Amino acid sequence: MTENSLILTEQHGRVGLITLNRPEALNALSDAMGQQILAAAQAFDKDPGIGAIVITGSAKAFAAGADIKEMAAKSSVQMYISDWFSVWDALARVRTPMVAAVAGHALGGGCELAMIADFIIAGENAKFGQPEIKLGVIPGMGGSQRLTRAIGKAKAMEMVLTGRIMGAVEAEQTGLVARVVPVESLLEDALATAAVIAGMSKPVTMIAKEAVNAAFETTLAEGVRIERRSIFACFATDDQKEGMAAFMDKRPAEFKHR
Numbered sequence: 001m002t003e004n005s006l007i008l009t010e011q012h013g014r015v016g017l018i019t020l021n022r023p024e025a026l027n028a029l030s031d032a033m034g035q036q037i038l039a040a041a042q043a044f045d046k047d048p049g050i051g052a053i054v055i056t057g058s059a060k061a062f063a064a065g066a067d068i069k070e071m072a073a074k075s076s077v078q079m080y081i082s083d084w085f086s087v088w089d090a091l092a093r094v095r096t097p098m099v100a101a102v103a104g105h106a107l108g109g110g111c112e113l114a115m116i117a118d119f120i121i122a123g124e125n126a127k128f129g130q131p132e133i134k135l136g137v138i139p140g141m142g143g144s145q146r147l148t149r150a151i152g153k154a155k156a157m158e159m160v161l162t163g164r165i166m167g168a169v170e171a172e173q174t175g176l177v178a179r180v181v182p183v184e185s186l187l188e189d190a191l192a193t194a195a196v197i198a199g200m201s202k203p204v205t206m207i208a209k210e211a212v213n214a215a216f217e218t219t220l221a222e223g224v225r226i227e228r229r230s231i232f233a234c235f236a237t238d239d240q241k242e243g244m245a246a247f248m249d250k251r252p253a254e255f256k257h258r
Ligand code: CO8
Pocket: 024, 025, 026, 028, 029, 064, 065, 066, 067, 068, 069, 070, 079, 084, 085, 105, 107, 108, 109, 110, 131, 132, 135, 137, 138, 139, 140, 141
């Protein structure tokens, strides 16, 4: 385990685990914490021994938002010039699949961080919300866009305009989260799910992630073209040859890039 004070990193087989570690502030995302999360995720991304990343918090809070105390006195110009929060755009560009294991509060920037991950597994006590409106601001880490794409306009508008918090059951019903599990088994479940991904060919999971993400960026016709080019690219990998040979030989695939 590596301690960076604001986060902890561990390796579980081929899964890299990032644990937010600022319990005294319910994992509120300070600038320094964002830098540490990004550095850890980028290091895992470049490591051929890592095939998937899990990001998690505590049983009480995944993250209660961006650090209000840190940003309260900032001016618009300071934020603009320092490109405040661009660290999260860089996190979204990490190509290794990332699973968010969310228990407790995932509010504001915490909800947005969870949505930057490729999918969310939620503990039964998870609470999602974009309460920024109560602070006189709006989401700033992609929430107005990613929440709307995840759960649709009506619910996203209601949450962003009123600050209403959504529980785990509703989050699963609306498609914000992939699955809800007991809090006690959340991390184990997320690590096991990530291990399944990490057992696949790393370049192919990266290609798959890119193809699915294209659905949020483009038209259907262009998205299908991206998918077509992407599957042709898969055929250029030795892992495609191995995966299909293994099927025909009735044996598990031994992917080279995992
Ligand atoms: N920032 C800083 N500190 C926080 C935050 C936060 N977001 N959330 C909690 N804390 C701190 C509290 O201040 C408290 O510290 P202290 O003991 O020193 O006073 C400690 O964590 C524990 O919190 P509480 O005592 O409040 O714990 P409760 O269990 O009573 O309540 C809540 C938990 C409901 C989660 C409550 O803490 C809360 O409402 N937190 C704030 C939630 C929120 O509004 N989040 C959105 C923040 S804004 C944002 O994320 C995006 C802004 C986009 C800006 C864009 C700029 C470019």
